[in-house]
Amino acid sequence: MRSLRSPLGRAAGLGAAHTGVHHWWLQRLTSVALVPLSIWFTVSLLALPAFDHATVVSWMAQSWTAVLLILLVLAGTWHSQLGVQVVVEDYVHGSGAKAVTLALSTFAHIVVAIAGVFAVLKVALGAVA
């Protein structure tokens, strides 16, 4: 036997976990999105005339601000989830500890993503006085 890979596995080009390429691709996709999004966010924050509630609300209530903030939160949390996953896989030893840490990280990222999107939508849809 010259190779341990099955003919089907070789043809499909996937590893045993079937997700390596997917993970790699999403990490790239989110990083490409985050280049303009993070620059926009930084410039926008620096351009805000003040950080009182009324100013921030009127900024967040603009349609494009809200859309870009939601994209920033989603791309950011997704990129973070994938990045933290790699760090945990490399530095947390023991399969049990690894699985628990990865599960906690995933839950935390989902909570942060939904909380962020909810907050932006609430302000953008005019539910905040």
Place this chain on the structure above:
Amino acid sequence: MSRYTLATSIFNRFTGVLLSVGQLALVYWLLAVASGSRAYAHAHDILSQPIAKLFYIVLMVGFSYHLVAGVRHLIWDTGRGLERTQAKRSAWIVVIVSMVLLVVLMYCLLAQGISR
């Protein structure tokens, strides 16, 4: 793997985790905005503490580095710049460009702080 590629890689991970923590602060701020003016005033006090301001400076270091180092990774993904001499040169480019970006960010932040 040589020393500089190792150092730039580890620092990219470190700043990435740092920015993940920064994202928590961002979402906390967004939730505070969504919770009304009184809740926001309370959060604003917390986010204006000296320790928080120090954290923003650390975050800006992390952002400057991770952004530039990330672009280097994206260029590598196209199959370019993978030769040893090129990787050594781009490691230096990343350090220099991210420092320039950091100086620009700090300047803008200070200029903004003075104008208020």
